[in-house]
Amino acid sequence: MPANKDIDYLFTVGSLTAFTHQSFAQLSSRQALHFTDKQALMSYLETSLSAISNQKSTILVKGSRGTKMEEIVAFIKQLKIG
Secondary structure: OHHHOOOOEEEEEOHHHHHHHHHHHHHOOOEEEEEOOHHHHHHHHHHHHHHHOOOOOOEEEEOOHHHOOHHHHHHHHHOOOO
16 A cells, blocks of 8 residues: 555546545545646646655656556656756
């Protein structure tokens, strides 16, 4: 279970990850956010990631294989943060 793995932030996308989000939020005091689509997550990250980049953080990005979450990982890597 991710809540036990030192995850600082959990970002989930799509209806299939709603249960993951809900479970993590119940079991962890860490921040968990759920988005309906990747564009909503990218918009959030673009405006908010700099606030969390001042510290070393572990971010778990979770979505079904069909949502191609590697695009979110690439997006995070290209952001100018820190």
